């Protein structure tokens with residue numbers, strides 16, 4: 685519910701849909717970019733936020749070049765869950781995988797419960813980049829992806845035919861006693 689699907693829709697389809705349809709399992713969209721005279725095909729995976737899909741989601745970011753880890757600035761639980769996700773990412777994604785933390789729904793300033801400083805601090809502690817975004821108002825969505833793509837390209841993936849970017853929506857995850 686942090687807005688993963690909306691962020692992807694805003695970035696790829698340039699639209700925002702108010703109706704909410706929970707992602708089941710996994711979904712992806714493709715976007716082609718023209719960077720430095722080359723065409724880059726981005727495959728962006730949208731993983732389900734619910735705990736019952738956790739294993740699937742984890743499996744999908746193993747092969748990724750970059751990860752967006754997203755919370756909702758109006759939901760403190762989603763922010764706490766990002767901490768859990770960063771650990772999962774450390775375990776399952778390679779060290780070389782570029783990561784960015786996004787605090788989404790920044791248009792809802794009156795409902796904010798997570799300060800921008802808290803988000804920046806968390807990202808800094810994990811050596812990640814950070815942005816506040818709004819899929820609804822189209823704030824920093826393009827920028828988030830272009831920062832990630834730029835970092836990926838810098839990291840010598842330039843010969844790769846395929847760049848997979850996982851849109852990690854872990855933030856709604858509920859921690860379970862047997863994990």
Ligand SMILES: Nc1nc2c(ncn2[C@@H]2O[C@H](COP(=O)(O)OP(=O)(O)OP(=O)(O)O)[C@@H](O)[C@H]2O)c(=O)[nH]1
Pocket residue numbers: 685686687688689690691701702703704705706707708731732733734788789790791792817818819820821853856
């Ligand atoms: N105000 C505001 N609402 C947003 C924003 N992004 C998403 N939403 C709303 O938040 C709800 C959830 O959005 P989704 O993109 O479906 O969330 P999700 O993280 O993909 O959810 P799951 O697929 O269940 O994991 C929807 O009702 C959206 O309209 C935003 O930037 N601002």
